[in-house]
Amino acid sequence: FVLLNNDVEVPLTWIEPVIAAMQADESIAAAQPKIMQYQNKSMFEYAGAAGGYMDKLGYVFCRGRVFEILEEDKQQYDDTREVFWASGACFFVKSAAFREVGGFDENFFAHMEEIGLCWRLQLSGYKIIAVGSAYVNHLGGSTLQKADAQKTFLNFRNSLIMLLKNMPAHTLWWFILTRSFLDLLSSLFFLMNAKTDYFMAVHRAHVQFYFHFGKWFKLRKTVKRNIDHSQLKGIYKGSIIYQHFIMGKQYFKDL
Template sequence: MTGTVALVTVSYFSEDDVLSCLASVPAAAASTARSGLELCVVNNAASDPLSALEGTGATVLTPGANLGYGGAVNFAAATLGPEVEWILVTNPDVQFEPGSIDELMRVATGDERIGVVGPRVTNDDGTIYPSARDLPSLTSGAGHAVLHRVWPANPWSKRYLRADKSATTGTDPVAAGWLSGSCMLVRRAAFDAVDGFDHRFFMYFEDVDLAERLGLAGYSVLYVPTATVMHAGGTSTRSHSAAMLKAHHHSAYLYLAKRYHEWYYLPVRVALRVGLGLRSIVGARRA
C-alpha cells in the first residue's frame, strides 16, 4: 500500500460534522497513515472561524468565497504537494468505519488503471444509500430529475433506480458508471488528467460528470462494498432546501446539456430547461 493520501472535506458552517469525520479517520486508516495521510478542510463559509479544528492536525484553507463542492475540492487539490498520489474526497458529515480507508486503498492500488473507488455508504438509520450507479441516459436522467419528487413511481425513476450497483450482496469490487461524491478515493494523476471537477457544478452532479470523464479517459470506476462509511446526509444544506433544490435542477440540466450537446439535441435541451425550471419553482413554493 503506497502513496500519500490527502483527505479533503468541505465545510459550510459544518464544524461539528468535520470534527466527527476527522475523529473517525485514525481507526479507518491505520495502514494508510504509515504511508502518509494529510487532512485538509476547505472553509466555504468565510465568516465561520472553525476554531475547534485547532489541534486536529488538519490544514484549513479559506478561499474567501463559497466555491461550491467541486470547486472547493479543486482549490484544495491545487495546494497539494507532489508526494500526494491519492485524494480522498469526503463530505463533512461522513464517518468512516474502522479499516474503511485502508480497504479503499487496497483495492485502488491493485491496478494503475483504477481512477476512482467508492465505499458502501450507509444512511444514519443503517440502510444502504445508492451510491454507485450506471451513468444516466437522456430519458431516465431527465425523467427522474423532473418527476421523481412529484411522481415517485414514474417509469424513468424506476429505470434510474434499477441502475443501482450498491445493491450487490457480494464482496468483490463492482464496475460502476459513477460514484457518490459523498466519499470517493481518486487517483491524483487521473484527477489531474481530466482537470478535476467541473467547477460549473456548484452542487450535485459534479460526481457524475467526473466519473464519466475518468471513464472516457480510460480509467476504471469501482464500487467497493467491503469498505463502509456512514453518511448523515446533508447537514450543511438542510436549512437551505429551496436553494439546494434549485442547485440540483440547475446541475441536472448542466450535466445533460453537456452530455447531449450536439445541435440536433437543441429541442431536448430547451424542453429540459423549461421542465426543470418549472420543477424548481414548484419545489421552492413547497419548501
C-alpha cells in the first residue's frame, strides 16, 4: 500500500526509490520519503521530515524536525536508514505486514496512528525505514490545523493510549506516571501563556484516557511481541525535552 494524504504534491520520481529500498530487504515493512514543505520546498515539513524517532519517555521527533524547529534540506539526510516511525503523510507499507499487526488503531481517529502501527510492526520483527533519495511536498493541516485545541487533545490522548498499548510491562507504570506529570507541566505552560483551550484539551485527554483505562489496557493483548523492546530501532536513549528545552539543542545532529 501507498497511503498518501490529499494535501501532498509528488514529483515524477517519488515512488520508485522507496519501492526499490523496500524490495531489497523482505524484513522492511514500512517506509517514507523525505517530507518537505509545500510552501517552502527547501525546508523539512513537521509531519515526518526525514524519518521519525521516539525518546525514552515516548516523545516523538524527527530527523530534520525537533519540536517546532524545522531544518533546511542540505542533503544531510539523503541516506536510507532505519527509523522508529514513518510519516503518515506519505506512508509505504507492505499489505501482509499491515494486516498481520491489525492495521491502524481505529480508537485514534487521527494523529499518531502511524506511529502506533510502526511500533507494533517493529515489535513483530519488521523494520521501518526513511529513504532520503525520494521526497514529496506536504501542505499540512488538512485534517486539523496545527494551532487547534482538538489536535492537542488527540495528540495527548493518543500518545497515552499508544504507550499503554505497546510499552513493556516492567516499565509501563513508570512511563504512565511520568508522562502524566509532564503533561500536567505542559498544561500549566499553556495556561500561563493564556491558551486556556489548550490547557483544557490536555486535561480532557487525561480524563478520557483514565475513564476508559480498562478498554485501552485490553489492547495490550492484541500486540505481538516477537522481539524485546530494547532491540527496537529509532529510540533515542535520552530525553528530547531535556535536551531541547534545558540544554538548548535544536537540531537532530546535536543529540
